[in-house]
Amino acid sequence: MLGYFIRRLLAAIPVMLVVALSVFLLLRLSPGDPATIIAGEMADAEQVNNIRTALGLNEPLHTQFFIWIGNLLQGDFGTSLISQTSVMSMISQRLEPTISLALAAITLTVIVAVPLGVIAAWKQGKWIDNLVMSTSVVGFSVPVFVIGYILIQVFAIELKWLPVQGYRSIDEGIGEFISRLILPAMTLSSVYIALIARMTRASMLEVLGEDYIRTARAKGLGQRIVLFRHALRNAAVPILTVVGAGFALMVSGVVVTETVFNIPGLGRLIVDAVLSRDYPVIQALILLTAGLYVVINLLIDLSYAITDPRIRY
Amino acid sequence: MSTENPVLKVDSLVVETDSKDPKQILKGISFEIQPGETLCLVGESGSGKSVSSLTTMGLLPQGALRAAGGRILLDGEDLLQASPKRISELRGSRMAMIFQEPMTALNPVLTVGRQLDEVLACHTSEPANKRRERVLDALEQVHLPDIERMYDSYPHQLSGGQRQRIMIAMALLLKPKLLIADEPTTALDVTTQHQILKLIRELQEKHGTAVLFITHDMGVVADIAHRVCVMHFGVIVEQGEVKQILSNPQKQYTRDLLSAVPSLTPREARALRGPRLVLDVAELVKEYAPPRSLLSWFKKPKAGTKAVNNISFKLYEGRTLGIVGESGSGKSTLARCVMRLIDPTDGVIRVDGQQISGLTAVGLKPHRHRIQMIFQDPYRSLNPRRTVGDSLIEGPMNYGAQREAALGRAAELLQLVGLPADAIDRFPHQFSGGQRQRIAIARALAMEPDVIVADEAVSALDVSVQAQVLALLDDIQERLGIAVLFITHDLRVAAQICDDVLVMQRGKVVEYGPASDVLGNPSAEYTRQLIEVAPGRSWDFANFSPAS
Numbered sequence: 001m002l003g004y005f006i007r008r009l010l011a012a013i014p015v016m017l018v019v020a021l022s023v024f025l026l027l028r029l030s031p032g033d034p035a036t037i038i039a040g041e042m043a044d045a046e047q048v049n050n051i052r053t054a055l056g057l058n059e060p061l062h063t064q065f066f067i068w069i070g071n072l073l074q075g076d077f078g079t080s081l082i083s084q085t086s087v088m089s090m091i092s093q094r095l096e097p098t099i100s101l102a103l104a105a106i107t108l109t110v111i112v113a114v115p116l117g118v119i120a121a122w123k124q125g126k127w128i129d130n131l132v133m134s135t136s137v138v139g140f141s142v143p144v145f146v147i148g149y150i151l152i153q154v155f156a157i158e159l160k161w162l163p164v165q166g167y168r169s170i171d172e173g174i175g176e177f178i179s180r181l182i183l184p185a186m187t188l189s190s191v192y193i194a195l196i197a198r199m200t201r202a203s204m205l206e207v208l209g210e211d212y213i214r215t216a217r218a219k220g221l222g223q224r225i226v227l228f229r230h231a232l233r234n235a236a237v238p239i240l241t242v243v244g245a246g247f248a249l250m251v252s253g254v255v256v257t258e259t260v261f262n263i264p265g266l267g268r269l270i271v272d273a274v275l276s277r278d279y280p281v282i283q284a285l286i287l288l289t290a291g292l293y294v295v296i297n298l299l300i301d302l303s304y305a306i307t308d309p310r311i312r313y
Numbered sequence: 314m315s316t317e318n319p320v321l322k323v324d325s326l327v328v329e330t331d332s333k334d335p336k337q338i339l340k341g342i343s344f345e346i347q348p349g350e351t352l353c354l355v356g357e358s359g360s361g362k363s364v365s366s367l368t369t370m371g372l373l374p375q376g377a378l379r380a381a382g383g384r385i386l387l388d389g390e391d392l393l394q395a396s397p398k399r400i401s402e403l404r405g406s407r408m409a410m411i412f413q414e415p416m417t418a419l420n421p422v423l424t425v426g427r428q429l430d431e432v433l434a435c436h437t438s439e440p441a442n443k444r445r446e447r448v449l450d451a452l453e454q455v456h457l458p459d460i461e462r463m464y465d466s467y468p469h470q471l472s473g474g475q476r477q478r479i480m481i482a483m484a485l486l487l488k489p490k491l492l493i494a495d496e497p498t499t500a501l502d503v504t505t506q507h508q509i510l511k512l513i514r515e516l517q518e519k520h521g522t523a524v525l526f527i528t529h530d531m532g533v534v535a536d537i538a539h540r541v542c543v544m545h546f547g548v549i550v551e552q553g554e555v556k557q558i559l560s561n562p563q564k565q566y567t568r569d570l571l572s573a574v575p576s577l578t579p580r581e582a583r584a585l586r587g588p589r590l591v592l593d594v595a596e597l598v599k600e601y602a603p604p605r606s607l608l609s610w611f612k613k614p615k616a617g618t619k620a621v622n623n624i625s626f627k628l629y630e631g632r633t634l635g636i637v638g639e640s641g642s643g644k645s646t647l648a649r650c651v652m653r654l655i656d657p658t659d660g661v662i663r664v665d666g667q668q669i670s671g672l673t674a675v676g677l678k679p680h681r682h683r684i685q686m687i688f689q690d691p692y693r694s695l696n697p698r699r700t701v702g703d704s705l706i707e708g709p710m711n712y713g714a715q716r717e718a719a720l721g722r723a724a725e726l727l728q729l730v731g732l733p734a735d736a737i738d739r740f741p742h743q744f745s746g747g748q749r750q751r752i753a754i755a756r757a758l759a760m761e762p763d764v765i766v767a768d769e770a771v772s773a774l775d776v777s778v779q780a781q782v783l784a785l786l787d788d789i790q791e792r793l794g795i796a797v798l799f800i801t802h803d804l805r806v807a808a809q810i811c812d813d814v815l816v817m818q819r820g821k822v823v824e825y826g827p828a829s830d831v832l833g834n835p836s837a838e839y840t841r842q843l844i845e846v847a848p849g850r851s852w853d854f855a856n857f858s859p860a861s
Contacts, residue, residue, distance in 0.1 A: 309469070
């Protein structure tokens with residue numbers, strides 16, 4: 001298992017290099033020039049060119065690439081072309097809100113979706129199954145911002161139970177932190193609840209037809225034990241896959257939810273950086289996301305081995 | 314028949330499909346079992362024998378089948394009237410069940426010990442250490458080795474026979490009065506089957522358990538039953554003492570069923586049809602590499618597993634060579650190597666003089682059609698989304714045949730294998746297992762091969778259907794002169810169809826020669842053992858008398 005873990009981490013190095021190279025090239029090849037944006041609309045060609053030289057954008061591509069990679073290896077993600085602050089500090093400021101939101105949303109998703117899926121599979125074809133399945137279609141198809149605004153209208157404006165928007169760090173008090181996270185987490189998780197409830201149901205239905213479920217019933221075990229001890233663990237692998245992928249998606253940017261609830265997270269940083277062609281910030285964010293996917297995929301694979309003893313690395 | 318208190322009394326039981334237009338699956342069957350007695354329910358697929366057992370256990374698939382009438386009395390208590398809670402209490406404690414597939418009947422993600430412990434935790438209020446003791450004792454009773462390690466093992470770490478022992482230990486943990494065994498040895502090798510049957514009998518005598526034993530195998534019936542119920546289409550055709558049913562069956566259906574059981578006495582080899590050597594295999598080896606570890610380049614490489622170890626044989630036109638062996642003997646690997654579905658590590662394969670063992674995929678293509686395969690499971694070997702016609706013409710069209718011509722030939726072939734002409738436009742699911750295997754044979758024949766490799770081609774079929782398919786193969790061979798490489802674990806089938814037999818064990822040849830020698834007068838100890846443990850060896854079914 002440890003050997004597998006190390007091998008997978010080593011295998012991540014070429015992946016990250018390829019990602020770094022393609023991000024770098026893609027940005028240089030796409031239209032738009034940060035120097036023009038910084039110089040403003042009134043600048044003439046010479047001013048723009050001066051800015052380009054100052055930013056190092058007039059160097060040959062490979063020189064730019066190696067300078068960037070060299071700095072990266074020393075832990076230096078560079079400086080934002082626009083705000084002139086360190087990319088590292090920009091990202092670390094934004095990381096906490098996004099991670100908090102993603103963790104809250106994925107926890108809520110698992111707590112709600114898995115039992116719903118199990119119950120729907122158990123009562124297949126009955127009214128409760130139909131209810132879960134049709135609600136999940138709604139969860140899929142209503143846009144996230146609509147759900148967000150409806151939740152704000154009901155819980156923040158009408159009932160006044162929760163604040164409308166904004167983010168408070170956990171350092172500023174746990175109560176404030178949680179109360180401002182509830183609505184965004186509910187909004188963000190709606191799609192994932194729908195998705196994972198359906199996944200759980202499908203996976204459970206397959207497992208419930210297996211011989212060992214019949215064996216468990218033949219032993220005289222109760223319904224709850226059969227469903228949760230015998231069936232759910234066997235149905236877990238596809239569910240874990242989607243939960244992991246969902247978490248990675250959430251962390252790598254949930255622009256709409258962050259915008260609706262005015263949360264200063266990574267999603268909005270990405271959008272701002274792309275709009276202003278802030279190369280160092282975009283590159284760092286994409287590398288960070290790629291690294292995150294590598295780690296989460298590894299964790300998912302390791303979790304398979306924990307749920308299923310037949311999987312050994 | 315004694316009429317003391319039967320453990321199980323089934324009285325005019327009717328089970329039907331749970332739909333608007335119900336169809337009767339069990340049409341009012343009645344039987345009873347006394348303590349310590351083994352009653353065999355025997356019949357072909359679709360006879361309703363498994364439905365009878367599932368109804369007793371209350372395990373009918375919900376929404377598909379339901380009990381519509383009659384009574385099932387366990388120790389006098391009517392199970393059809395009992396509440397679901399009461400049924401749960403009875404399951405595992407007063408009645409228990411073992412199933413056909415030991416490979417899938419245990420939960421793969423829980424340890425064996427945990428799964429046994431559950432039964433006690435659910436039905437008793439004993440403390441954990443007492444339960445552990447009882448579980449270990451039960452594992453001991455089914456003669457498992459190294460029981461402490463067994464307790465902490467997961468099912469996939471155990472062999473099929475060991476898993477079935479675990480199932481038996483689980484079923485008998487609370488000393489139920491009734492044990493239902495649904496084809497418990499069908500998926501096992503003959504040797505393992507023999508041991509499991511012995512174990513069931515031993516434990517039954519020890520505890521006085523009543524056993525309802527469901528099987529399709531008359532050999533097993535002859536070995537284990539006290540009394541027999543013969544079932545056919547949801548009706549008990551005939552029931553009585555085992556001797557009486559086997560030696561003096563009253564009903565035609567029973568007679569047919571018994572006559573279809575292939576004899577263990579090998580038939581005479583046919584005369585050589587011609588001198589053409591169509592398949593020549595020499596010193597074939599298939600070695601699987603050992604698993605690679607992280608530090609593999611530092612360590613000495615481990616030896617691989619030789620699934621096929623130095624096998625040689627010759628097959629002439631029109632002949633049938635049987636490859637016989639238990640699971641894991643390498644017979645299927647051998648078949649796949651010969652087909653070049655997997656690449657042999659070493660050795661030579663010649664089809665009609667042309668060496669195919671070293672050829673690349675492209676070089677192999679002109680020769681592929683000479684050797685065709687029929688697979689074991691006709692339910693999975695045909696693509697469910699293609700019509701029979703499409704399946705039949707795909708091969709010939711790959712070799713350049715025109716669609717119209719290929720369809721015409723396909724129609725002829727369907728006629729040859731005894732299927733109606735309109736079969737060509739239908740889909741595989743519209744056919745029975747036996748019919749599907751006929752389609753598979755037609756598909757193989759469509760390529761006009763010299764050799765057909767049949768891998769357990771009749772193992773999934775009922776005996777009567779099996780007899781028909783074997784007769785069909787024989788007939789086709791007679792007419793077309795095709796050679797057959799017949800892979801089987803069933804000595805009875807091998808005795809009836811093969812001219813020559815090659816016995817394999819752990820990848821090696823144990824014995825190779827004419828069937829009459831190998832099966833009639835074996836020289837190897839292993840072959841003798843295999844014949845020794847074949848179920849029902851003491852009975853000559855076709856002649857309704859003890860074997861001479």
